[in-house]
Amino acid sequence: EAGVTQFPSHSVIEKGQTVTLRCDPISGHDNLYWYRRVMGKEIKFLLHFVKESKQDESGMPNNRFLAERTGGTYSTLKVQPAELEDSGVYFCASSPLRGDPYNEQFFGPGTRLTVL
Amino acid sequence: GDSVTQMEGPVTLSEEAFLTINCTYTATGYPSLFWYVQYPGEGLQLLLKATKADDKGSNKGFEATYRKETTSFHLEKGSVQVSDSAVYFCALSFNFGNEKLTFGTGTRLTIIP
Numbered sequence: 001e002a003g004v005t006q007f008p009s010h011s012v013i014e015k016g017q018t019v020t021l022r023c024d025p026i027s028g029h030d031n032l033y034w035y036r037r038v039m040g041k042e043i044k045f046l047l048h049f050v051k052e053s054k055q056d057e058s059g060m061p062n063n064r065f066l067a068e069r070t071g072g073t074y075s076t077l078k079v080q081p082a083e084l085e086d087s088g089v090y091f092c093a094s095s096p097l098r099g100d101p102y103n104e105q106f107f108g109p110g111t112r113l114t115v116l
Numbered sequence: 117g118d119s120v121t122q123m124e125g126p127v128t129l130s131e132e133a134f135l136t137i138n139c140t141y142t143a144t145g146y147p148s149l150f151w152y153v154q155y156p157g158e159g160l161q162l163l164l165k166a167t168k169a170d171d172k173g174s175n176k177g178f179e180a181t182y183r184k185e186t187t188s189f190h191l192e193k194g195s196v197q198v199s200d201s202a203v204y205f206c207a208l209s210f211n212f213g214n215e216k217l218t219f220g221t222g223t224r225l226t227i228i229p
Binding site for chain 2: 042
C-alpha cells in the first residue's frame with residue numbers, strides 16, 4: 001500500500017511568488033492534516049480536512065494560505081504571495097475516519113519550501 | 117493552550133549508551149501522548165503512544181510511560197544503536213488521534229560508534 005506522498009519535495013521561490021503544494025493521502029483515508037515546521041522549531045498544525053470539508057483551520061497563519069481538497073482525495077496548499085517567513089518544511093498526514101481503537105496519523109516526507 | 121516541551125538538543129551518545137529524552141506537556145483534559153521519529157530523508161513515523169495515565173508505550177526497544185502526576189512522557193532506551201540516529205518529536209492529541217497533533221520542538225539524536 002502506498003504511503004502519503006507529497007509534491008514537490010523541494011521548492012525554491014522568490015518573495016511575492018505563488019507556490020502550490022500537493023498531498024496525496026493513503027487511499028481511503030478521510031482525515032487529512034497539514035502541518036509545518038519553520039526554522040527547526042516545533043511542528044505546527046495548519047488545518048484538518050474530513051473528506052472535502054475543513055474540520056479545523058485554526059492553525060492557518062493568514063489569508064495568504066489557501067487549502068483545498070476537492071472530491072475528498074488529494075489536497076493542495078497554496079501560498080500566495082509567499083513571504084520569507086513561510087520558509088520551512090510542510091508535512092501532510094492522513095488517517096482513516098475510524099481507527100481501531102486509535103487513529104494513527106501517517107505522515108508524508110514533507111515539502112521543503114524556501115522563499116528568497 | 118495545549119503545549120509540549122521537550123529536551124533541547126542536539127544529543128550525542130556513544131553506541132550502547134542509555135538514552136533519556138525528556139518531555140512534559142500542558143493540556144486541558146486528558147490527551148493521548150506520542151513519540152514520533154524522523155529518520156534522515158524520511159517522513160515522521162509513529163514510534164510509540166500511550167492513551168491514558170500509567171500506560172507504557174513501547175517499540176523497537178524504546179519505552180515511555182504516561183505520568184499524569186508529573187505531566188510527563190519521557191522517552192528511554194537502554195542501549196542505543198547507530199541506527200537510532202534521528203530527530204524525535206513528542207506530541208499530544210485528543211479524541212484518540214482524530215484531532216490535531218501538538219508537537220514539541222524535536223530533539224536531534226546522534227549515536228556515534
